[in-house]
Amino acid sequence: MDKSQQLFARAQLSIPGGVNSPVRAFKAVGGTPRFISKADGPYIWDVDGKQYIDYVQSWGPMVLGHNNDRIRNAVIDAAQSGLSFGAPTEAEVIMAEKVRELVPSMEMVRMVNSGTEATMSAIRLARGYTGRNKLVKFEGCYHGHADALLVKAGSGALTLGVPSSPGVPEDFARHTLTVEFNNLDSVKEIFAAHGDDIACIIVEPVAGNMNCIPPVEGFLEGLRAICDEYGSVLIFDEVMTGFRVSRGGAQERYKITPDLTCLGKVIGGGMPVGAFGGKREILTHIAPTGPIYQAGTLSGNPVAMAAGLAALEQLSDQGLYESIFANTETLANGFADIATRHGIPMSVNVAGSMFGLFFTDIGKVTNYQQAINCNTEQFKRFYHGMLDEGVYLAPASYEAGFVSKAHSSEIISQTLDAAERVLRSL
Numbered sequence: 001m002d003k004s005q006q007l008f009a010r011a012q013l014s015i016p017g018g019v020n021s022p023v024r025a026f027k028a029v030g031g032t033p034r035f036i037s038k039a040d041g042p043y044i045w046d047v048d049g050k051q052y053i054d055y056v057q058s059w060g061p062m063v064l065g066h067n068n069d070r071i072r073n074a075v076i077d078a079a080q081s082g083l084s085f086g087a088p089t090e091a092e093v094i095m096a097e098k099v100r101e102l103v104p105s106m107e108m109v110r111m112v113n114s115g116t117e118a119t120m121s122a123i124r125l126a127r128g129y130t131g132r133n134k135l136v137k138f139e140g141c142y143h144g145h146a147d148a149l150l151v152k153a154g155s156g157a158l159t160l161g162v163p164s165s166p167g168v169p170e171d172f173a174r175h176t177l178t179v180e181f182n183n184l185d186s187v188k189e190i191f192a193a194h195g196d197d198i199a200c201i202i203v204e205p206v207a208g209n210m211n212c213i214p215p216v217e218g219f220l221e222g223l224r225a226i227c228d229e230y231g232s233v234l235i236f237d238e239v240m241t242g243f244r245v246s247r248g249g250a251q252e253r254y255k256i257t258p259d260l261t262c263l264g265k266v267i268g269g270g271m272p273v274g275a276f277g278g279k280r281e282i283l284t285h286i287a288p289t290g291p292i293y294q295a296g297t298l299s300g301n302p303v304a305m306a307a308g309l310a311a312l313e314q315l316s317d318q319g320l321y322e323s324i325f326a327n328t329e330t331l332a333n334g335f336a337d338i339a340t341r342h343g344i345p346m347s348v349n350v351a352g353s354m355f356g357l358f359f360t361d362i363g364k365v366t367n368y369q370q371a372i373n374c375n376t377e378q379f380k381r382f383y384h385g386m387l388d389e390g391v392y393l394a395p396a397s398y399e400a401g402f403v404s405k406a407h408s409s410e411i412i413s414q415t416l417d418a419a420e421r422v423l424r425s426l
C-alpha cells in the first residue's frame, strides 16, 4: 500500500468519506485520491513523492500558479502582527478599493469566507431588497451548498447524483425555480408565470460546474433584459470566473453589467475568502446601514486579506491574461486534435483560462443535458491514464479545468505528449 492508500484508509475512519469536500474522494473516477504534500508553480506532489502537472489549481484560486512567492511572503508578514482582530483594518479598505477598481460594477463590496457564503448572502440581499421570495437558477450550475441553491446543482452534487440533497426541506427549495442554461425561452416562460415574485436570477456566466460551458451569443444580454423588465436583481456568480476569464471577470469579457456579483477563489489567493457586492443602492440595505442581516467573525481576516491583495496586485502584470489564454487554447485544441487523430470523439470548450473536455460526438456542448450524456467511462480511463503520466485533472467529468500563469508552453506541450500516449491507448 502506498502512503495515499494508507492515509485514505485512515481518513475514512474519522472523516466522512475520508475528505472534507466530496469531489476530492475520487468517487466519479474510482481509485484512491492522491494525498498532497506540497505544490509549486504548475506542479503538485503527492505524499509518495510523485509529481503532477496540476490543472485543478485548488479548484480555481491559483491563477498565478501554486506557492506564489509574493502571496506567501504577504501571508508571513501579516501573520507576524496577529491572526484575527474582529475589528476593522486598513487591509479591508484597500481590498474593497481594489475590487472596485478591477470589477467596476461592484460599487460596494463585503468580504466573507467562502463562495457559499457569498452566494447565500447575495440572495438574501436580493430577496430583502426586492421584497420577493423566488429565485431563478440554472440546471447544472453550482453556487455552493446553501439550502436554496442545492436544487439541480452541478459539481459534486451532480457527480454524486444528488441534485437535490436530503436535508433540504421541500419548503426551502420551493422558491427555487430551475431553468435550462443557454435557453432564454425557458427563462422567459418562468418569468411570465412568476415574474412578480422573482427576486433574482443567479447564474454562473460561464458554467464551470457541469464541465465548462460558455454562454451562447445573446444569453447573458437576455438575462439582463429580463431582469430589467421585471425589476429582478441579476446576480453573476463569478466565484470561479472572477479574475479568471478576464481580469474583470465574465462581466468584463462579455460586457454585461450585473446588479450583484459574487467572488471567491482567486480573490483569496489560496486562503478561504469570498466577497459579494454590486450596486451601492442595493448594498446599503445590508446591516448595519440597512435591515438585512449578514455578518462574520473572521470576515475580512487580516491574513486572508494580505494573501488576496498580493494576488490581485499581480493581475495587472502586462500580458498576463493574453499569455494564459493563448496557452489554454493550445492545450484544449491540442487535446481535441489528438483525440480526433485517434478516432475518439471529443469536443472542447474554452473561456479564458477555463477549459472543458467532453467525450462526445455531438459537437459543441451548450447545456446540462448534453454535458451529462457524455461518455463518462471513456473519461475515467483517460483520467487514470493521465494521472499515471503525471497530469492531475479534476477527478470528475463535470468540472472545468484551469490553466495558470505557471503553465508555460513547455508544460502545455508535455501535457499534450502525455495525452498523445493516453488517447492512443484508449
Ligand code: PMP
Residues within 6 Å of the ligand: 059, 114, 115, 116, 117, 119, 142, 143, 144, 145, 155, 204, 208, 209, 237, 238, 239, 240, 264, 265, 274
Ligand atoms: N459558486 C461557484 C460558481 C463555484 O464554483 C463554487 C465552488 N466551486 C461556489 C460558488 C462555492 O464556493 P465555496 O466552495 O468556496 O463555498
